Amino acid sequence: MHEAPHMTWKRTAAIHRIDPTFSLPYHLSAPELADCLHLKPHQASLLYRYLHSTERTPACYEKQDIHILTPFMEEYPERLRHIYDPPWVIYAKGSTDLLHSEKSLAVVGTRKPTSYGIEALEELLPPVMERGTVIISGLASGTDAAAHKLTIRKKGAAIAVLGAGFDHIYPRENTALFHHLSRYHLLLSEFAPDTPPRKWQFPMRNRIISGLSDAVFITEAASRSGSLITAYQALEQGRDVKVLPGSIFSPMSAGTNQLMKEGAAPVMSAEDLVDPK
Numbered sequence: 001m002h003e004a005p006h007m008t009w010k011r012t013a014a015i016h017r018i019d020p021t022f023s024l025p026y027h028l029s030a031p032e033l034a035d036c037l038h039l040k041p042h043q044a045s046l047l048y049r050y051l052h053s054t055e056r057t058p059a060c061y062e063k064q065d066i067h068i069l070t071p072f073m074e075e076y077p078e079r080l081r082h083i084y085d086p087p088w089v090i091y092a093k094g095s096t097d098l099l100h101s102e103k104s105l106a107v108v109g110t111r112k113p114t115s116y117g118i119e120a121l122e123e124l125l126p127p128v129m130e131r132g133t134v135i136i137s138g139l140a141s142g143t144d145a146a147a148h149k150l151t152i153r154k155k156g157a158a159i160a161v162l163g164a165g166f167d168h169i170y171p172r173e174n175t176a177l178f179h180h181l182s183r184y185h186l187l188l189s190e191f192a193p194d195t196p197p198r199k200w201q202f203p204m205r206n207r208i209i210s211g212l213s214d215a216v217f218i219t220e221a222a223s224r225s226g227s228l229i230t231a232y233q234a235l236e237q238g239r240d241v242k243v244l245p246g247s248i249f250s251p252m253s254a255g256t257n258q259l260m261k262e263g264a265a266p267v268m269s270a271e272d273l274v275d276p277k
Helices: 009-018 030-037 041-051 058-062 096-100 115-130 143-153 172-184 201-211 227-236 251-261 270-274
Strands: 067-069 090-094 104-108 134-137 158-161 186-189 215-218 240-243
Touching (some): 009 030, 090 096, 096 186, 104 115, 104 201, 104 227, 115 134, 115 143, 115 270, 143 158, 158 201, 201 227, 215 251, 227 251
Parallel strands (some): 104 134, 134 158, 158 186, 215 240
Antiparallel strands (some): 090 186
């Protein structure tokens, strides 16, 4: 049902309130679905046909080494249970044990990092990894990819949260990184494998990155960077937000410096990332 057309997070939640077993939609006609879920007739008809098809089953995903996790399963990450809008379904490839690690840190930043931002990652992250902290990012170009590659190189543990389905590797330049993480680390997505990347999906992805983490570290971000969305989502979730101070003359530090002005903790050494506060 999660993959069915027009089944948004809110509609799934509405069904859960009425019927926690989720069996109700399978017993409704198309007109009844339209009335129950506030759908247009053609949308309800499409949903009805999808729910009664047998194209996709859990066994189908097992053949692709894709694990499916829901909040009703013990394996579902405990950290996500407590955020405002936890994903109803998580698709996972790789070592799902990483979801239950004692310590985790999200690392995000600009897609166009400066040499300063990259050098800071090289200096600050290895001591954090040595203490068993899982590094979480989003497989985007720039800072995300650099954090993943550094984690791999230093033999740490990495989780990548995607903004699209597994069948659509985005950006394409990270294809090799995608396959390495899926084999030796962990890839996650709340989107069905055949879901292509769309702009609105990435802010949704960001809430999972912050939700899985004890703290969020932002290295560089322009004044209107998507990384700021992650920062504010982290604050709403009760997570610590930490930033790398930057030059007042660098556009890539405008966002992080503003966050620091608003109360985010500056990171001056690796100890600032290891310390939970």
